[in-house]
Amino acid sequence: MMKTGDLRRAFTYLESGAVLLVTTNDGTRDNVMTISWQMVMDFTPRIAISTGSWNESFQTILDQKECCLCVPPFNLLETVVEIGVRHGSEGDKFELFHLPRKQAKKVKAPIVSNCLAAIECRLEDYVEDHGLLILRGVQLWENAALKDKRVIHANGDGTFFADGEFRNLREKMRQWVPDGSERL
């Protein structure tokens, strides 16, 4: 069950290099694409994604100035890859992949509700020289009930890793970890 959460921990779902589903709504139709070229830029959070005109979603984000970044668990890997290799023009990807969706609070783009987390984002800037969209997260959703909490890491050569061994080094990093950022 997706529930809203504290925005101060939103960046922790992205920073480790999670593969993301990016959802949009162009005023009529929902769409979804897969990206792994993403970066946290600060804790508020601002997030950069690298994409371009070959993605239908790119133009929609420029036009609507918003999107959702959804964090799929590793057991959705095959679907996430299929979403990535299909173009929006091939039909409604939500229907095609039976993706459950939920209405967001602050943007029109939907939330993929079997994801680990979702961040509603507004577009802050487009750095055209480098094809970078600069997003600001405005609302966090979290799905604490999900059994598989491992995110997907793409190596970029068609291979993937799930999160593996866990280590907690908060004591060493106390001064660098903002208040309220500890993940559920």
Place this chain on the structure above:
Amino acid sequence: MMKTGDLRRAFTYLESGAVLLVTTNDGTRDNVMTISWQMVMDFTPRIAISTGSWNESFQTILDQKECCLCVPPFNLLETVVEIGVRHGSEGDKFELFHLPRKQAKKVKAPIVSNCLAAIECRLEDYVEDHGLLILRGVQLWENAALKDKRVIHANGDGTFFADGEFRNLREKMRQWVPDGSERL
């Protein structure tokens, strides 16, 4: 043993969200810092890193227009975190942490030679509005002999994951995987 490798697979060491050691040389002295805010921007590869004036290395990269991105294995996690919380002004971090180093081929910044891989980079641009350094990889080094090949993923809240379960979906992604990018 670090050996030079095919630059076409350099991005595969970064795309999954690996925590990186960034080395610099200011003309006199080597320095090293830890970052996890990094993003692959294309396959050539261009890489964005998000940093600022609180890091001594930031000014050195602007001045020297180069650095190395080194990819430490998970068993170096504690050292990587210690490097991250120390400022360059506290002394030579290579000495302090007994980091083995090796001369790079195309830049003055050194390679941390017990890493999984290292990418020599030139600075292409500084996007001042967003604190982004845009780097171009010019030389790849790889350490195929290393026993622990798991990269470090930072969640940003003081906790970390190593690479875990592996999946190969190259067949599904054939059209999206550039020639020569398969990792060793």
